[in-house]
Amino acid sequence: MLSKETKIYVAGHRGMVGSAIFRLLVKNGYRNVIGLESSELDLRNQQDVNVFFNENQPEVVIDAAARVGGILANSKYPYQFLMENLQIQNNLIDFSLKCGVKKFIFLGSSCIYPKMSQQPIKEEYLLNGFLEPTNEAYAISKIAGVKACEAVKKQYGLDYISLMPTNLYGPYDNFDLQSSHVLPAMIRKFHEAKEKKNITVELWGSGNPMREFLHVDDLAEAVIFSMENELKESLYNVGTGTDISIKELAKLIQQITGHKGDIKWDTTKPDGTPRKLLDISKLKNEGWESRIDLESGILSTFNWFIDNLKDIKEVKLNF
Numbered sequence: 214m215l216s217k218e219t220k221i222y223v224a225g226h227r228g229m230v231g232s233a234i235f236r237l238l239v240k241n242g243y244r245n246v247i248g249l250e251s252s253e254l255d256l257r258n259q260q261d262v263n264v265f266f267n268e269n270q271p272e273v274v275i276d277a278a279a280r281v282g283g284i285l286a287n288s289k290y291p292y293q294f295l296m297e298n299l300q301i302q303n304n305l306i307d308f309s310l311k312c313g314v315k316k317f318i319f320l321g322s323s324c325i326y327p328k329m330s331q332q333p334i335k336e337e338y339l340l341n342g343f344l345e346p347t348n349e350a351y352a353i354s355k356i357a358g359v360k361a362c363e364a365v366k367k368q369y370g371l372d373y374i375s376l377m378p379t380n381l382y383g384p385y386d387n388f389d390l391q392s393s394h395v396l397p398a399m400i401r402k403f404h405e406a407k408e409k410k411n412i413t414v415e416l417w418g419s420g421n422p423m424r425e426f427l428h429v430d431d432l433a434e435a436v437i438f439s440m441e442n443e444l445k446e447s448l449y450n451v452g453t454g455t456d457i458s459i460k461e462l463a464k465l466i467q468q469i470t471g472h473k474g475d476i477k478w479d480t481t482k483p484d485g486t487p488r489k490l491l492d493i494s495k496l497k498n499e500g501w502e503s504r505i506d507l508e509s510g511i512l513s514t515f516n517w518f519i520d521n522l523k524d525i526k527e528v529k530l531n532f
């Protein structure tokens with residue numbers, strides 16, 4: 214049974230996702246929430262993770278630690294995206310099991326599903342077809358994490374589950390143009406173009422792909438909901454259930470940032486998967502739904518970006 218004194222370890226608590234979960238746990242009155250930066254505990258190191266678990270004995274583990282990045286970083290460094298994520302999650306899952314952790318929440322990504330998946334994507338479509346090649350290595354590591362949690366649940370009867378969020382955005386996102394995802398990259402590009410007297414903004418691809426976006430504070434709510442309730446299955450999608458074309462998204466961000474110039478689409482650059490919308494009915498049937506609509510979510514993220522311009526995260530490609 215969970216109480217406000219339960220020791221909860223949030224791995225990756227300084228990242229966009231981990232920090233949102235950490236903030237919400239504290240806000241909801243959990244008094245024993247712990248986290249370490251990668252400089253204090255490198256989760257790739259099996260020995261160090263072993264020592265950490267034995268010394269700290271967490272009761273709940275939330276795995277929001279991962280090597281993440283956009284198309285560019287993923288296609289340039291597949292080995293690191295595969296190997297580092299396997300190392301991090303294997304160490305966390307295995308030492309959680311060995312130290313008697315009763316609840317484990319593994320965070321993956323919707324890129325685990327086949328590139329040409331039927332839409333909206335149901336959890337059971339996993340491993341039904343080929344993956345998007347630009348992030349195949351990352352997706353394979355995440356699929357391994359899903360399968361490891363499923364195996365623990367099946368074999369040991371412990372509540373080890375995986376949540377697959379759609380594209381996320383919000384405070385503490387990565388705004389570095391070399392390694393960021395589409396939404397924060399657009400916020401930065403449109404803002405900087407506006408500052409430079411509304412110069413043209415150049416964006417990758419045709420603008421036709423359809424994508425779904427979830428505010429990270431909504432994801433944090435879903436994580437805490439999943440932590441506080443025993444869910445039936447071991448894999449759940451987390452999304453809003455609605456999608457938007459990249460072109461429409463660009464127009465919305467252009468309007469929110471106040472950019473008055475042109476948009477040029479560089480169609481020589483890849484589009485990625487044509488459509489990606491998660492079927493969210495499984496988690497909805499358990500009782501959870503997102504609350505933040507896209508326009509107000511982008512507006513608050515843009516305001517956060519402006520307020521934090523000096524310290525915005527620029528994840529340098531550290532390979």
Ligand SMILES: NC(=O)c1ccc[n+]([C@@H]2O[C@H](COP(=O)([O-])OP(=O)(O)OC[C@H]3O[C@@H](n4cnc5c(N)ncnc54)[C@H](OP(=O)(O)O)[C@@H]3O)[C@@H](O)[C@H]2O)c1
Pocket residue numbers: 224225226227228229230231249250251252254255256257276277278279280281301320321322323377378379380381382385387394
């Ligand atoms: N962002 C998205 O759009 C999105 C969408 C779907 C799913 N997700 C999932 O959410 C999870 C977190 O993503 P995020 O966007 O929050 O990423 P992020 O902001 O880059 O944060 C990653 C976190 O992982 C930690 N980390 C990385 N390597 C580590 C290592 N070797 N040892 C210890 N800690 C390490 C980092 O710690 P330090 O900062 O201390 O180095 C950081 O706290 C990932 O599993 C990702 O797949 C993200």
